[in-house]
Structures are given as C-alpha cells and as structure tokens.
Amino acid sequence: MFSGKVQKWNKYTIKQERSLVITNLNIYNFKKKKLRRVVPIEKLAGLTKLLKSNSQEFVIHVKKDYDYRLLSD
Numbered sequence: 001m002f003s004g005k006v007q008k009w010n011k012y013t014i015k016q017e018r019s020l021v022i023t024n025l026n027i028y029n030f031k032k033k034k035l036r037r038v039v040p041i042e043k044l045a046g047l048t049k050l051l052k053s054n055s056q057e058f059v060i061h062v063k064k065d066y067d068y069r070l071l072s073d
Contacts, residue, residue: 001022001023001024002020002021002022003019003020003021003022004019004020004072004073005017005018005019005020005072005073006018006019006020006070006071006072007070007071007072008029008068008069008070008071009069009070009071015071016031017031018030018031018036018070019031019032020070020072024041025040025041026038026039026040026041027039027041027044027060029068039060039062039065043062043063043064043065044060044061044062044063045061045062045063046061047059047060047061048061056071056072056073057069057070057071058070058071058072
C-alpha cells in the first residue's frame with residue numbers, strides 16, 4: 001500500500017532516517033536493510049496528522065506500545 005523514506009524522532013527527539021512499508025497486514029520499519037519493528041494493523045489505535053501549514057508530520061498510535069512520530073515528504 002505504501003513504501004517510502006521517512007524521518008522518525010527517537011526518545012531523545014533526534015531525527016533518524018527510516019524506510020516505512022505499510023501493507024494490509026503490518027507496518028514495517030527498516031533502518032537501512034535491517035528490519036527494526038513490525039506493527040500488526042490490528043494493534044493500531046489511530047493516526048494523527050499535524051494540521052500546521054506546510055507540515056508533513058504525523059504520529060502512528062499503537063495500542064499498548066510506544067507510538068511513532070514521523071515526518072514524510
């Protein structure tokens with residue numbers, strides 16, 4: 001459904017480049033060629049898009065786990 005480069009903020013608010021792949025079953029987070037995390041679609045609590053003009057920032061909320069704060073072109 002989607003595959004692209006994004007920037008992820010870590011817990012220290014430092015941006016890190018990642019590849020994000022979204023299928024109908026899972027969300028995959030890759031750092032270079034290494035798989036870092038798989039989030040099943042069933043665990044999604046929601047998505048939040050920052051409405052500030054010219055902002056491409058969004059958050060993927062995961063049930064009972066930490067969220068992803070991301071920036072995408």
